[in-house]
Amino acid sequence: DAMIKTEKWEHKTYELTCISPIHIGNGELLKQYEYIFTKDRNQQRVYFLDKAKWMTFLVRHNLIDDYAQSVFSGRMNLYGWLQSQRIGSLSAIIREVCNASADVYLVRERQQRVNDISRQVKTPDGIPYIPGSTLKGAIRSAILFHDIRQHPEAYLPFWNRIKAAMEARNRRQMRDLAQNIERQAFTRLKQQKNRPDDALQSVMKGLAVSDAMLVGHERDTVILQKYDVSSIRREGLKGHPLALFRECIPAGRKFRFSMTLDKDIARLIGITSLDDVWQWVRDYLAFGLAQERGVFGHEYKGEFEESKLADIRLGGGTGFLSKTVYYALAPKGEGRTVLANFFDDVLFTRRNCHHHKTKDDRLTPRTLKLAWADNDRWILGLAAVKEVASC
Template sequence: MKLAYKEYELTCIAPVHIGNGTTLKAYEYIYDANKQQVLFINETKWIPFLQEHKLMDAFADYIMQTARALSAKGNFQGQYLWDWLRHQGISADEIRRLALRCAAASPRTVTGKQNHPNDIALQTALTDGRLYIPGSTIKGALRTAVLWKCIQEQSHHFASDWQKLCGLTDKRSKKEREKVSNGIERRLLHLLDADSDKRKAVNSVMRGLRVSDAVSDTKSAIILQKIDESTHAGRLHKNEKFLPLFRECIPAGTKLHFSLTADFSILEKVGLHSFADIWDAMRRYTQSGLSWQRNVFDHRYEYLFQEADMADMMLGGGTGFLSKTLVQALAPDLHAAKDYIARFLDANFQKKDKATRRYRPVHDHVKLDREISPRTLKVTKPGQDTWIMGLCQIHESKG
């Protein structure tokens, strides 16, 4: 076995959010509206600080009041922890000394009201505060791209799988859908003889690829709000919908470094003979999803898709349904893909109608999705800029 090794630089063309599984409530972070910053509390300092200033009981009362404000619909209208601390007589300098790290926050004005952070989903970071992207996240994206490549090259072999999936859109069919998709993956990737049970991942050719974490030198993140740009205007006759979901993100322009280690004697079983082959598959998969969106939204966001042309991959949350699915590859054409996705989304996301007491689709995809499904482009807007989330460019490291 001869391993090949190469180092890479990943540049965030747009903000990237890789969640660490933690979401902070408004009483768990400090939001300074004047400086538009979110301060993340150093937990080892917090309890001693409250005890020193005899604020334990007052803070417990504050949490109860804030929890009630958070339970209301829409954006948070309660008191932020920064304001509460200032009202307790704590100086701004002392508050800032409680922070482990901070992130820029840029609230936008929507229909005349200030849009403030609610819950904030945290970005993965090292113990010293530096932002990073786990190697498993990058490898997961590469695995999807390799599957897409194999399906494209053998599309005539998957007609029966597609027919099965077309009849398996509702929640009750989840196990059957997984059975079909797992069967496709085993046929395409489980080509090794490491175990007689072909269902086991030890037989996957992806064993031939190792990906390190991508680490940056920066601790500076940015808090961004989720925005859906829709083909269908809503109740206020606006195509743009600001959602009360906020994420801590790696800022656009950030550079991270990682490495690939490959055993091409294994990877050649799926037609990957070089690092260039791996990245070619990744880029073509990324651009295939973007091209469908470009055809629908380019008249409004031509400049965004010019920027997206540079993207080799899309990573993380807020990138949309099409960045993580193989439906487009399996479907015979885009119309069939749109129809399947619309039916799938309507069947799996429903709410009870108060008048009829029956469940109905939340977003009416079958009814309203004309050219693409879902009918939204996932974007975010720090300040005056607009970004398609998760766009990344890959270059070989120099030196």
């Protein structure tokens, strides 16, 4: 047993299994002229360009000007453009200029094309992984949620200020309040020489989380269409396939990572062990899923049944403070109304964009993020985590 058996430190290794596809973006958004999309009766596939090889190819065939002109002309499809150049077989070109590929699953078979693709974070040699910062961010939200639930009286003053900021539609004040709430939860260590520094004083210093690296050799990814289901009063549930595609880690992939806890620091926020941390993470996920199940559970029974296996939800933007944390802050009954106003008037100001106020029954925001591949359907971003013996 390689566990560090000291009073102060606890160290464990974990295996994470993707219950549903997971997308952790690397910040790169590919346009249609930056990848090759092929489609036949049985398979749709995207081939990713190796930028250096692609430039070499364009220079060798004297195509840089033509390519640039086509890009600036508007909606350019690289597959069609390459075919029109008549410079050899497409499969030979793909072998020469591409360094990775992924199967594509469209929600609607009618849709013939792929739009922008958000890339998955990978190692320099192209292997998908889950950054430790992503795991730690999800854990951090769970700890914040738990602290608010345990000490509501400490956070109650924030709620009235949040309500006022929401009613005044003051986004900057909302962000400042969100930072203050986090400071209240995490800033437990003494200041160094009277220099306030949130990172140095944060109890999160007491938790180290490694990157989660792939177990096994299947490094393939899949391209899934963003699909949100909305709950609309009187109209039931409506699904929207959106014109954004995400490169995802497929369901079933396994990853290994480790965590180290400084128990002296963690104790300041009521954590005595890594098992405590994971219990809080599970409670946080269960609360969020229960909110969603109340609205979507009847229609998506199987997906919610499968979600019971999950310990954590990863990826997918949830804003600067997640709705689950806001729910924990709000006194019972007040949360929905105030949050509905806020999401309508402040976050979604485009006309006809969301209409939470008039249409939401029980949940704000009112969307469930799903992933589809062939006949499979999941709640996006769910993973199970179990302790394993460190090697």
